[in-house]
Amino acid sequence: MTQTNFLIGRGEMLTHPIPAPKRGGGSTPVYSFEYAKAKLTPQFDAAAQKMDALDSSAYPADYAVARLVLNPTYIARSYFPGRLLRESKLQSVGSRTVKITPEKWARKIAPFNTSTTEIFVAGKRSAFRNLSKLVAELEPDSLEAEELARIEQFAAVDPADRIIDLGTDKTRFFEVGLHIIEEGRDYLQQAFQDFAHKAKVRVHTDLAAGAGGLWFVPVECDQAAIRKLAEFAFVRVIRPVPKMRGMRPILRNQGPTVACALPAEGPLSTQPRVAILDGGLPDKHPIGKWVANTRVMDDTANDEPGGPEHGLGVTSAFLFGPIEPGKPAERPFSLVDNIRVLDDLSNEEDPLELYRTLGNIEEVLLSRQYEFLNLSLGPELPVDDSEVHAWTSVIDSHLSDGRTFMTVAAGNNGEADKENRLDRVQVPSDCVNAIAVGAANNVGDVWDRAPYSATGPGRSPGIIKPDVLAFGGDGGKYFHVLAPGAHPALVPQLGTSFAAPYLLRSAVGIRSILGDDLSLLAIKALLIHAAHQTDDHCPWGTGWGKPPEDIMRIITCGPGVARVVYQGQLKPGKYLRAPLPLPPDGLKGKINLTGTFCFASPTDPQDAASYTRAGLGITFRPKSTKQKAGAQNPEPMTFFSCKKFATEQEQRSDQGKWETVLHNSQNMYATSLDEPAFDIHYNAREGGASTRNADVIPYALILTVTAPKCPDIYNDILRAYNQTLVQIQPKVVVPVRVK
Numbered sequence: 001m002t003q004t005n006f007l008i009g010r011g012e013m014l015t016h017p018i019p020a021p022k023r024g025g026g027s028t029p030v031y032s033f034e035y036a037k038a039k040l041t042p043q044f045d046a047a048a049q050k051m052d053a054l055d056s057s058a059y060p061a062d063y064a065v066a067r068l069v070l071n072p073t074y075i076a077r078s079y080f081p082g083r084l085l086r087e088s089k090l091q092s093v094g095s096r097t098v099k100i101t102p103e104k105w106a107r108k109i110a111p112f113n114t115s116t117t118e119i120f121v122a123g124k125r126s127a128f129r130n131l132s133k134l135v136a137e138l139e140p141d142s143l144e145a146e147e148l149a150r151i152e153q154f155a156a157v158d159p160a161d162r163i164i165d166l167g168t169d170k171t172r173f174f175e176v177g178l179h180i181i182e183e184g185r186d187y188l189q190q191a192f193q194d195f196a197h198k199a200k201v202r203v204h205t206d207l208a209a210g211a212g213g214l215w216f217v218p219v220e221c222d223q224a225a226i227r228k229l230a231e232f233a234f235v236r237v238i239r240p241v242p243k244m245r246g247m248r249p250i251l252r253n254q255g256p257t258v259a260c261a262l263p264a265e266g267p268l269s270t271q272p273r274v275a276i277l278d279g280g281l282p283d284k285h286p287i288g289k290w291v292a293n294t295r296v297m298d299d300t301a302n303d304e305p306g307g308p309e310h311g312l313g314v315t316s317a318f319l320f321g322p323i324e325p326g327k328p329a330e331r332p333f334s335l336v337d338n339i340r341v342l343d344d345l346s347n348e349e350d351p352l353e354l355y356r357t358l359g360n361i362e363e364v365l366l367s368r369q370y371e372f373l374n375l376s377l378g379p380e381l382p383v384d385d386s387e388v389h390a391w392t393s394v395i396d397s398h399l400s401d402g403r404t405f406m407t408v409a410a411g412n413n414g415e416a417d418k419e420n421r422l423d424r425v426q427v428p429s430d431c432v433n434a435i436a437v438g439a440a441n442n443v444g445d446v447w448d449r450a451p452y453s454a455t456g457p458g459r460s461p462g463i464i465k466p467d468v469l470a471f472g473g474d475g476g477k478y479f480h481v482l483a484p485g486a487h488p489a490l491v492p493q494l495g496t497s498f499a500a501p502y503l504l505r506s507a508v509g510i511r512s513i514l515g516d517d518l519s520l521l522a523i524k525a526l527l528i529h530a531a532h533q534t535d536d537h538c539p540w541g542t543g544w545g546k547p548p549e550d551i552m553r554i555i556t557c558g559p560g561v562a563r564v565v566y567q568g569q570l571k572p573g574k575y576l577r578a579p580l581p582l583p584p585d586g587l588k589g590k591i592n593l594t595g596t597f598c599f600a601s602p603t604d605p606q607d608a609a610s611y612t613r614a615g616l617g618i619t620f621r622p623k624s625t626k627q628k629a630g631a632q633n634p635e636p637m638t639f640f641s642c643k644k645f646a647t648e649q650e651q652r653s654d655q656g657k658w659e660t661v662l663h664n665s666q667n668m669y670a671t672s673l674d675e676p677a678f679d680i681h682y683n684a685r686e687g688g689a690s691t692r693n694a695d696v697i698p699y700a701l702i703l704t705v706t707a708p709k710c711p712d713i714y715n716d717i718l719r720a721y722n723q724t725l726v727q728i729q730p731k732v733v734v735p736v737r738v739k
Helices: 033-053 082-087 125-129 131-136 143-148 182-198 223-229 307-320 353-367 390-399 496-517 520-529 713-720
Strands: 016-018 063-070 091-100 114-124 151-156 173-179 209-211 214-220 235-240 274-278 291-296 336-340 372-375 405-409 435-440 468-471 479-482 489-493 561-570 575-579 590-599 614-621 661-669 677-686 697-706
Touching: 033 063, 033 125, 033 131, 033 143, 033 151, 063 091, 063 125, 082 143, 114 125, 125 131, 173 182, 182 214, 209 353, 209 390, 214 353, 214 390, 223 235, 274 307, 274 353, 274 496, 307 336, 307 479, 307 496, 353 372, 353 390, 372 496, 390 405, 405 496, 405 520, 435 496, 468 496, 479 496, 496 520, 520 561, 520 590, 520 661, 520 697, 561 713, 590 614, 677 697
Parallel strands: 274 336, 274 372, 291 336, 372 405, 405 435, 435 468
Antiparallel strands: 016 575, 063 114, 063 151, 091 114, 173 214, 173 235, 209 214, 479 489, 561 697, 575 677, 590 661, 590 697, 614 677
């Protein structure tokens, strides 16, 4: 009988801390202190004068907010102007990415329009009036003077710039995002309500949502009142409240349904705790055997029209995957709870209920009842590079500890206006701690993006979105799910709404088979690690690719293949070495090394330019760092290239370090390896600046070595590391066919 080689576990037992490497010297500044002082002093004065010209009631406790734009050379976290702000009695309340053409920069080519960081700074108006005097008194060789020379522009915030869109003349509902200073949270919220009341704006505080340094609140008024409201100093963004998505595209049954056979046995495992957050279930359905609990978040509301049918389809996709007409459905991997978070109050007649739906979702996340969740609905709103939406902010904050695996449908707007980027992934699939799922047009290894599936890129960090694709159906091959009714019958569907729970099925399948020896982050890393991608696929449409439907291809190793799992925690500011285990006699010929790193990160929603608080600097050392006679000390190399995460001009910064998913594959010769290892440095930041007070973060690393000339590499490694590494054994009897 052929041996089945499952994943090699406990790779983290090989890791060990290492000292920090020596750092290089500084660089020549773009601007001299004297030049920067002469350039910025008039801008400081103009900003103060503009602040003094507006209604004083717009400045709570006389606090104002200005825009500080860094020269594109200085967008790394180490260049954050913290000393200058403290000396000026100002504080950062947020940031975003903007494009400018600087006067000068550190590059040898002429400046052109490029991305940089815009920081929102708050302080008393007297502090802004005093800026010119403070700068005049700075010592030219001080650290504050050095930080001043990194500033490209400084200005008061123009109220019109806070309004992203006014909608139409009939638009009455808007969402407002406000900067919040924690120690003055209650005062600022009340001051905003008082200012809004004066402007004849109705504020729906009962539906407000807070995340990080932002407070999102819906308001009701006309366009003239919105323009007045935009004068309030702490307003960050104003836009119309978007409609809900999630029920489209959906195919209504045009004729008789097709009968199907459901499994006779129960789920493979009863251990995973799974919930589908959707539109509920119809009164009659055939899946009661596998639905552990049903719940409605508001029992005073009725079902959304089409919601129960959609909820049944999504739940069916999770339990059975796409059911082929004339064939029996696959056995479910687990039981599932169905929770109705969308009801008839959540419709476009009352768009404020978008916030109510978010509240329902947050309540589920706060309960900590579930390891696995699926969300196939959300705002009908493509991601915005410069602003983080309330849905994204709230959901990401609850996923930041890595203890919940959540799939989110990327959206079905892939055929929308590309020029205006309306085809991009929709909120909240830009969550960095969730896994966004787009739709493929086929199962198996021959596939492409379904035309309707939303495309990337996402925001940065989080630029590779969707993360992966799963089959979601298209006009040539539908995704068949169960139709309402007591007896099992099929209805054809298509959409990312079904691709997302289908991927969740694979994730739960891995947990059901291998148990909790694998963390949720390791399962996420495995799915991305196994994703198939070709040069023909555009990465902005297909993410990292499509994982195979056959779970055994993800959790087992064939001849000449060894897949090692590392799971653990990283300490801020520390360096960790993760050796790659190889047989004592080494390898032969050409090999392939594939690596995937996933970690969970706290987020700063107010800092769209510095959204994740955790980032990894990773170098690959193909040869031992031990000095050998007659040999030069080996140089580290880049394995996870930033080219996937940033444009050419952004690669000079630490942009790619802040992505929560890193993945790459490289071919190399076996002779190039001698005690190879990855060196990992956990960078921590808060509000865009370095911090020493960060928490540890969970991580998962998957490394696969493919060596065709070493067919027994798997057993060779286990024998060599028999005191450390182990095979992760199944916790259940694995079916012959696991899909």
